[in-house]
Amino acid sequence: xxxxxxxxxxxxxxxxxxxxxxxxxxxxxxxxxxxxxxxxxxxxxxxxxxxxxxxxxxxxxxxxxxxxxxxxxxxxxxxxxxxxxxxxxxxxxxxxxxxxxxxxxxxxxxxxxxxxxxxxxxxxxxxx
Numbered sequence: 670x671x672x673x674x675x676x677x678x679x680x681x682x683x684x685x686x687x688x689x690x691x692x693x694x695x696x697x698x699x700x701x702x703x704x705x706x707x708x709x710x711x712x713x714x715x716x717x718x719x720x721x722x723x724x725x726x727x728x729x730x731x732x733x734x735x736x737x738x739x740x741x742x743x744x745x746x747x748x749x750x751x752x753x754x755x756x757x758x759x760x761x762x763x764x765x766x767x768x769x770x771x772x773x774x775x776x777x778x779x780x781x782x783x784x785x786x787x788x789x790x791x792x793x794x795x796x797x
Contacts, residue, residue, distance in 0.1 A: 709735070715766040718776045722769060723762065730755065731762050 713735060720728055733739045733747070734755075741752045741759075748755070770776050 712763050712766055715770050715776055718779075719766055719769045719773075723765065727758070727762050727765070730758050734759050 716731060716735070720731075723731070730744060730748070733744045734741075739747075741755045744755045745752045
């Protein structure tokens with residue numbers, strides 16, 4: 670099973686195995702990053718890009734958990750499943766979003782373009 674890690678050098682979230690790894694001088698940490706604000710912001714931005722590629726059920730669960738801030742127990746009760754099942758589903762959805770970004774790279778491309786636009790706008794202001 671895959672879990673999420675954070676590339677400490679670059680601040681990027683990537684998929685790693687279960688163990689802490691160090692490859693090419695980059696340390697990747699496991700599961701604890703799922704609770705970090707940086708991770709939440711990153712996954713939410715990926716959700717904006719890739720939500721149409723998720724099933725309706727996945728979108729509903731993710732929105733209940735992250736946007737409505739419902740507890741796992743509240744979601745489980747609403748869906749008629751166990752709290753553990755909801756926990757597993759939320760983790761799978763997050764992993765799916767990260768895999769989609771790793772495969773397609775749309776969010777990264779847009780972020781690069783936005784930063785380049787900001788650079789050009791700053792340069793334009795200096796010229797004036």
